Amino acid sequence: MPFFSPSDDPGSNFPDLLRRIGHDPAVGAVAGRLAVDDLGVPHATTCVALRYDGGVVMAGDRRATSGNLISHRTMEKVVQADRHSGVAIAGSAGPAMEMVKLFQLQLEHYEKVEGASLSLEGKANQLSAMVRGNLPAAMQGMVVVPIFAGYDLLRSTGRLWDFDATGGRYEERNHVATGSGSLHASTVIKVGFKPDMSRDAAIDLAATSLWEAADADSATGGPDALRGIYPVVASIDEVGWERVTDEDLADRYGRIIDAAGERVAAR
Amino acid sequence: MSMPFYVAPEQMMKDRADYARKGIARGRALVAMRYADGIAIVAENASETLRKVSEIYDRIAFAGVGKYNEFDQLRVAGIRSADLKGFQYSRDDVDARSLANSYAQMLGNIFTHEMKPMEVEILVAEVGRESDTDQMFHILYDGTVVDERDHAALGGDAEAIRGRLAETWTEGLSLAGVVAVGVAALAGEEREIPAGDLEVAELCRGNGRRCFHRLPEADLAALLNPS
DSSP: OOOOOGGGOOTTOHHHHHHHTTOOOSOOOOSOOOOGGGGGOOOSOEEEEEEETTEEEEEEOOOEEETTEEEESSOOOEEEEETTEEEEEEEOHHHHHHHHHHHHHHHHHHHHHHSSOOOHHHHHHHHHHHHHHTHHHHHTTOOEEEEEEEEETTTTEEEEEEEOTTOOEEEESSEEEEETTHHHHHHHHHHHOOTTOOHHHHHHHHHHHHHHHHHHOTTSOOOBTTTTBOOEEEEEESSOEEEOOHHHHHHHHHHHHHHHHHHHHOO | OOOOOOOOHHHHHHHHHHHHHHHHHHSOOEEEEEETTEEEEEEEOSOSSSOSEEEEETTEEEEEEEOHHHHHHHHHHHHHHHHHHHHHSOGGGOOHHHHHHHHHHHHHHHHHHSSSOOOEEEEEEEOOSSGGGOEEEEEOTTSOEEEESSEEEESTTHHHHHHHHHHHOOTTOOHHHHHHHHHHHHHTTTOOOOGGGEEEEEEETTSOSOOEEEOOHHHHHHHHSOO
């Protein structure tokens, strides 16, 4: 049982506790180096987040690729971090999943030790430190670039952040996208975004943006009706995290596909 | 150089035990009881911020009586140990029995080796997937572990409270029922404890992954006086 003297107590910091007992979660530097240009481009994903009236919607496709192969069809890249926040990841799957696991645990650990949750800004800051800790691995090409979004209980509003490989943390006002299909997805959201959107409209817009990203980017997966695999879409509001069901998404994608069909056929 | 007086080991242990027991008896008591959906813990606690009962892990709760800073240190150590185990292995591998053993080792060690024993009694409770796998471990200041089946009482006047619980507790109570039984057992016949001086939490099987739930004061008042 870990017991520390008051002067070197790690407090409520779980990664620090791991280091103290000799389980450093960070990947150490290995020989070799990657061109800095390659750092900014995470592959094989599209994740988006946007604000609506009363919260945020997050969405991400399910495909993981290695080179030109589809290695995984059901990966969940948008995950709940705690009751009032979620994280979406783009980049190398291994380090990214490990980082999310550690991040979730850190939020819970803090909450249990301190008896109160971190503020939303505190959570974003914590994630930023973890991304920065991954920098040696990022230099080897294992980049992890998350989006963080949640409902700020102190300010009664949804907020979103994106990050770069060095742990830089940028708060966005209305929407954010990450991953190889982010250009297409963010254009769709930028055009369709309205201030004070409803939750329903925001979910539709997020679903459409992923459809367009999957249409143009080979490393982003679209809805897979054959296997019943749909993107992960969730909303976070004052009450907390709520994932949109696959039946609901099947309906929405039915409508999106019909609309796209009309566009393609009408020429 | 002066030589310390010889003190017989029996005497030394007895002195320490008396010291710890006195410290614990000064504090207010708490009870933990099984009910239909899990385990309820009712503590007499005048403070709204310094907690006696808290969450350790998905299905495990901690409760302590005695000296606050000492059992709080134990609480944090328990959270760390559980989170580390869950991170290194799996969430399913974290269990109350091994946690109770670690606590017992630590308290036993402190009792024999340190200047002063810890003036605490703690409880580690785990809610099972079925009601017959609920577990409660009551750990004393010297590292003695007692495995309690249906209910446990810790702190000052625990013997009398245990007696009252044995008479009033029954199998399959509702949450409101079990809290009423617990409050009555803590109060005894002459006293009445106001809702503001109670701290109540439950480990409820129906709560999803994290079973621990602390009852806010408003809910507690409604539970105690349904009208």
